[in-house]
Amino acid sequence: MEKNTEVTAVISICKSIKPTLKTLAKNLLVGLLISLPFSGSFAQGKIATGEGLKYHDFLYTGEWDYRRPVQTIYLIRDGKVKWSYDIPFKDSTNTIEELGDATMRKNGNIVFCRKVGASEVTPDKKVIWNVNAAPNHEIHSVQAIGLNRILYVTQGVPCIAHLVNVKTGKTEKEFVLPTGKPQPHLQFRRVRLLSNGNILAAHLDSNQVSEYDPSGKTVWSFKVQYPWSASRLANGNTLISNFHNTVSEVDPQGKLVWQLNQSDIPNIKLYIIQDAERLPNGNTVFANWLAGEVKDPKDWPGTVQLVEVNQQKQVVWTLSQWSNPDMGPASSFQLLDKKMLDRIPAYR
Structure with a gap:
């Protein structure tokens, strides 16, 4: 690290003043060093401290906030909570609901899943579509497509991807997804319909990300431990987040081209990275979910929920929002900045 002239000046002061004042001067030096940019493995870039909610417009939710009787979806606009929607932490059968995946349509409707089912709710909080998971099945992945279609997955035996048209009420496509284990809970967390009509599935239980054509044939696959989310980038590569606090970008040949851990x-302490998005400028934003890793919720405040890094892996923004509002653990987010909208299937 190169010496800053301010640092040199403080060191000189430390040497010249009386011993009784040296502690004070050294504390000043430490504070100055902390405020300076670091190099090497500690390079963090310019962090948007103080920006918080103002840095992006986004939809946000998270699972397993067991501190409260409800779980909440937040819509952030211009640094404020523009809209929110609550569901009970437990349903009528005393089963825990999990807000693990949510997307917003162009008309403002929110499509979300809650483990025991999936729903679509309007800005005035009217539920216009709902499906409940069958016994011994769970729903952890849901995707809004355009104004009328939804892709959701019922996990269990069998595990089925459903493409439905909520306007007509018809199911347009269904096919069985292969799974590694019969237990439904950890089969998938993200399954996405691609622009080419194929489906990209992050197989959490069988350690791979696979792309399937409409007939169910595997056309691409990549081995990775416990993948949580996978998205196809504009350059044809695939962005993958996994259970072991890692975000990876791989090309169509399966070559690792970028990775952060x-x-x-x-x-910044990383836990389970449950979601990741690539911005048009090449930056990557990801959700850092801690609820299953930090057992005492008193230790949650101060941890980071969302992180944005550039291609050089320098941190450019973080979100640590545990009061006014307390947004809880981070599982799913959807960036709604204008430059992101043309990349969102729900806006097409």
Whole structure:
């Protein structure tokens, strides 16, 4: 690290003043060093401290906030909560609901899943579509497509991807997804319809991300431990987040072209990265879910929920929002900045 002239000046002061004042001067030096940009493995770039909710417009939710009787979906606009929607932490059968996946349509409707089912709700909070998971099945992945279609997955035996038209009420396509285990809970967290009509599935239980054509044939696959989410990028590569606090970009040939893990940003504790998005400028934003890793919720405040890094793995923005409002753990987010809208299937 190169010496800053301000640092040199403080060191000189430390040497010249009386010993009783040295502690004060050294504390000043430490504070100055902390405020300076670091190099090497500690490079963090310009962090948008103080920006918080103002830095992006976005939809946000998270599962397993067991501190409260409800779980909440938040819509953030211009740094404020523009809209929110609550569901009970437990349903009428005392089963825990999990807000693990949510997307917003162009008309403002929100499509979300809650483990025991999936729903679409309007801005005035009217539920216009709903499906409940069958016994021994769960729903952890849902995707809004355009104004009328939804892709959701019922996990269990069998595990089925359903493409439905909520306007006509018809199911347009169904096919069985292969699974690694019969237990439904950890089969999938993200399954997405691609622009080419294929489906991209992050197989959490069988350690791979696979692309299937409309007939169910595997056309691409990549082995990775416990993938949570997978999205196809504009350059044809695939962005993958996994259970082991890692975000990876791989090309169609399966070559790793970019990866971020804990060692790249050591001063931000990473837990389970449940969602990740690539911005038009090449930056990557991801959700850092802690509820299953930090058992005492008193330790949650101060941790980071969302992180944005550039291609050099420098942190450019973080969200740590545990009061006014307390947004809870981060599982799913959808960036709604104008430059992102043409990349969102729900807006097409």
